[in-house]
Amino acid sequence: MRPERRSFYTLAAIGLFFLGICLLEMYGSHYDRRVANLMMIYVILTVSLNLSNGIMGISSLGQIGFMSIGAYVAAVLTLPAGLKERWLTGLPHWLSTIQAGLLPAMVLAGVLAAVVAFLVGIVILRLQGVFAAVATLGFLIIVKVIAENWMSVTRGGRGISALPAYTNLWWTGAAALVTICVVLRIVKSPHGRSMLAVREHDLAAQSIGINAPRIRLLAFVVSAFFTGIAGSLWANLIGVVSPGSFYLWLTLLIIIMMVVGGMGSVTGSVISAAGFTILLELLRGFENRIAVYGISYILFAAVFMLVIIFRPDGVMGDREFSWTLLQRAAAFSRRKSP
Amino acid sequence: MGTDFLLKIDALSVSFGGVKALENYRLNLEASRILGIIGPNGAGKTTLFNLITGFIRPDTGRVFFNGRNITRWEPYRIARQGITRSFQNICLFGRLSVLDNVVAGCQIRRRPSFASTLFRTRAFLRDEKKLQDRARHLLSVFGLEQQAERRAMNLAYGDQRRLEIARALAAGPRLLMIDEPAAGMNPKETQDLLDLILELKARFSLTIILIEHNMNLVMPLCETVQVLNYGRLVAEGTPAQIQRNPEVIDAYLGDR
């Protein structure tokens, strides 16, 4: 397929995507829009987790900690000033008298998450494999403990509620698109190549001049940036942030989405996150009907274990979706069924 | 002090858990030479490679490359100075394509800024094209151009060995260190490898250090041969001298 053709298809797909957003925003029910927003947020989370864990091969269990940071930053920034003065007594005066919009909240959420990732990464990324996994899990627990106890800024276990519902599909859709685009561009660049090389064999990578610790830190920080943004979008979608929201279940959910989509495949993550969001909603509806809750968790964990045993590379492995691939698949199926 | 040596090593020693893996090793290597290092298994040859390339830190001793003291540098910095290597147990980037293995080596010189990666500037695209072209050219030198799109782990054994050398060479070294390239190769493949190394040396004006057991490779290639045994340098000389040296024969075939 010619390159011009490919970019035409890509542009057309993006156009369709925004058309869909437009239609949903105009005609979709509240519930439809909420599910679509969650889907976009899960896509951001999964794709950025894939950058650090799949593409870079960092064994992080703590990414949701960055989401938590992003969500709290957004909550503190966007909470109406009156409520801030009542609830969040520990804030400096200038902060408690303003109410920020979504864009500055998003940017600051991402930046702060990235800064924390930078500091944490300098320390934790020196660890390998399971040790890194448990250290990052420790980070997640630390974030939760702080959120639970720093009453004057996070309001502790009660959480911060009454956040303005700024988030809409234009924001989440655009953020998801930017995340996908940035991660894909990183993958197909010398930076991404270095990441993959370090993942495959870090000593061999160093032997050809790749600064392994630095490239790992870069992947970790970029991943945290987008995860933080997802947190801010989440806060202003749900309207409440509380410490328990960003913990083990969400961590596992995103890991499941990434592994099933294929570690290392950005498009796999997108497809998987979208599919699982819908599955999650269907199951939730089912649970509501029979009034037995928790089945979806159990089912997801079981699915994950089956995938890891029988198809450990996930659906896409580490390949990427491309129009050429689609064309070939179409040709193949046409040949099969004349 | 004659400082014309490309690589100069003084009194290098390291021990692991009380066992002296390398003891008081010294070397003066001029540019454009091929040095062979032989010795039985466990003699300390690979340890020496790991010391020079920074993967192991020495207990004592100093390594000078191109007049600069590179002792205790990080491996990636030593590589950027111009020393690259292959590994005894093949260490390719298994799931990457053959081409990407080599491109990863090529990109040592020009590393784009993160911003240009994100915004795909014209310079970025031009450099990326250059990298790919250079890598494909190298693959053709190694006869691997047909395999460019395959995953490295799916290559045949001999091709994997050559790809490792290609990757090391892609990083544009002045000193190339090859660890047992002929292990597990048959005589025909070994002969081809010999021709390849000679061609590389001439084409890229390399200095080469070679660890090898197969004398059919060492003898015709190397101008100087060092023999290690129990972590110590036991002999040094031309291949002909080494071949006649009774101590060397004993080290290899066992003492009488």
Next chain:
Amino acid sequence: MSPTAYFFQQFLNALSLGSIYALVTIGLAMVFSILRLINFAHGDLMMIGSYAILMIWDAGAPGWVAILAGVAISGVAGIIMERVCYRPLRGSAEMTTLLTSFAVVVLLENGAILLFGPNTRPFGILNFSHPTFSIYSTLISKIDVVTVILTLTILLLTALFIKRTTMGIAMRAVADDLTASHLVGIHLNRVIVSAFFIGSLFAGLAGLLWSARAGKIYPLMGFIPVVKAFVAAVIGGFGSIPGAVIGGYVLGFAEVFLIALLPPDFQGYRDAFVFVLLIFILLIRPQGILGAKAMERRI
């Protein structure tokens, strides 16, 4: 209360908490040293044991029967866990099995929520926690004494098992060198099942003591103890069983005295300090405690 009495009380408290950590950590370390598997679901065996004890007791069985049966159920649950969840993954990457164990946690904890409901239940068996007695004006709770004596007895037995029995030596051999263990004819599956069984029994027992101490149980009770047991294991040198015991006690003391020393406003942050400690220790030995060895083998 006199400062000496207060100190003594805290000392016993720390000893008791450390004992529980040691019991949990041994199981974690045994399995890790053999399989390189960090089994997060190990903590859920505590939960399973505690619920089993409570159910059997509620059904009218005498306390000691409930305890024995509950601990045994926890041991069997460990064997089932190995067979169903981990054996199919034998030989996969460390990260794969770790993620799987994470999924097992979610599976078991939500299964428990489904079965027993999400709420806390009182755990009043034997009424361990309340009765206290006083020596030289020091208040001593019975559960602490029972915990310490029971644990020390078990540790002694474990030491004998590890040191003297063929199975014990075989466990250490497998931890040392898997290939060589195959070559001398050690039946690996038997060793693994034994390690899981013993570790799970200990977890069940730790669950009993933990619940009796807290006076309540809930489905998610196992997670924080197991992550802390990991910290204890790291302190002691991962995979080493004496190290696990030492690490457990160090952590117990660190925690109790942290609470005693921290101003009241900061006591909620106790767990955060524990994990900062973990990261700090891992940092001093950058590749983890096992690092140096692994490095040599790789090139």
Next chain:
Amino acid sequence: MPIWGTGKMLQVTGLEVFYGNIQALHGVSFRVAAGETVTIIGSNGAGKSTTLMAIAGLLKPRKGQIKYCGRQVEKLSAYQTVRLGISLCPEGRRIFASLSVHENLTMGAVQRRDRKAVRADIDWVLSLFPDLKSRLEQSGGTLSGGQQQMLAIGRALMSRPKLLILDEPSLGLAPVLVNQIFNVIAALKNENTTVLLVEQNARRALEIADRGYVIETGRITLEGPSAALKNNERVKNAYLGG
């Protein structure tokens, strides 16, 4: 004198072993008769250790047969081949570093239930390697290289193997110790133990063995009585070049 009726204790036919996509053995065939000492020599990466690991049950061959005492063993696991009487003393010793010398030897007899006989065999091994006697409680990792090698051989003997396989027993040892190791092999040979020996030290190996095979790039390229191989120019070339 052959103990087993056929005189063939081990018969390997057309063995092919792969590591992932890489083929390490291309149809290796050889045999060892009961009571014989046979050596396989060859350079690094030729496939010696791979062959031995396949026999011991550590690797599953993709093709080919391994017949031991009349039964097919290529699909068995290591603990099963040990039960049948095959004992491999691996390259690089691989003793249990944190276990004591005594415990290492105990592990060599892990499948045996005859405790008394095991105790007697520990004494027998210690009589073969007197150096270890005073170090019974010392942990394996603190031994010198030579002592570790002796312990590894001793541990392999503790299962009372019918077929003892030694992979590079002289690797990295000083000449004095190499002598000691080969003396023990000679002693075992006199006791009619069947030994399959893989060595880099070709001269010594051919001195002690009855027959030998030369392996190159995963194929047996030469075979014959040791005396004949010893004077063969090709063997010399394989090591020192023309």
